[in-house]
Amino acid sequence: xxxxxxxxxxxxxxxxxxxxxxxxxxxxxxxxxxxxxxxxxxxxxxxxxxxxxxxxxxxxxxxxxxxxxxxxxxxxxxxxxxxxxxxxxxxxxxxxxxxxxxxxxxxxxxxxxxxxxxxxxxxxxxxxxxxxxxxxxxxxxxxxxxxxxxxxxxxxxxxxxxxxxxxxx
Numbered sequence: 001x002x003x004x005x006x007x008x009x010x011x012x013x014x015x016x017x018x019x020x021x022x023x024x025x026x027x028x029x030x031x032x033x034x035x036x037x038x039x040x041x042x043x044x045x046x047x048x049x050x051x052x053x054x055x056x057x058x059x060x061x062x063x064x065x066x067x068x069x070x071x072x073x074x075x076x077x078x079x080x081x082x083x084x085x086x087x088x089x090x091x092x093x094x095x096x097x098x099x100x101x102x103x104x105x106x107x108x109x110x111x112x113x114x115x116x117x118x119x120x121x122x123x124x125x126x127x128x129x130x131x132x133x134x135x136x137x138x139x140x141x142x143x144x145x146x147x148x149x150x151x152x153x154x155x156x157x158x159x160x161x162x163x164x165x166x167x168x169x
Contacts, residue, residue: 003129009048009079013040017071028067037109040077041089045113048079048087049125056086056112065106072096081142085122086114088142
């Protein structure tokens with residue numbers, strides 16, 4: 001399989017925050033934002049793998065700022081690294097200022113998706129060839145994040161997590 005660039009998986013979803021999607025403070029429910037992020041990541045993973053994909057984990061989410069009712073929210077997702085059948089997808093969330101139209105980053109997350117066949121069995125996916133400085137940073141960090149997840153799940157011994165060990169040597 002030929003390696004692909006992260007740009008080939010780029011997914012951008014833009015939507016309006018409606019009153020029925022907000023909490024008592026008139027800010028977007030966190031769960032509603034997580035669902036939007038999951039959909040964007042799913043599309044990015046599908047574009048990259050050209051396979052059926054399933055969410056394996058939500059590895060990290062950071063809610064930096066509240067998203068008020070009436071906001072225009074843009075969710076941008078890209079595959080940051082592909083492993084054998086799994087893909088790490090990095091997602092950034094932006095809100096537009098109503099007057100200046102400038103964008104502010106309000107959230108980010110890291111999801112893992114697995115490509116599967118019709119029977120739900122994992123299938124191989126193309127690798128990623130990062131190009132920009134940010135893509136390279138996210139690509140390199142993905143292996144450390146994967147190793148940490150495997151160590152915490154008891155699926156990898158700490159002394160076998162070579163990328164993690166390198167951080168401390």
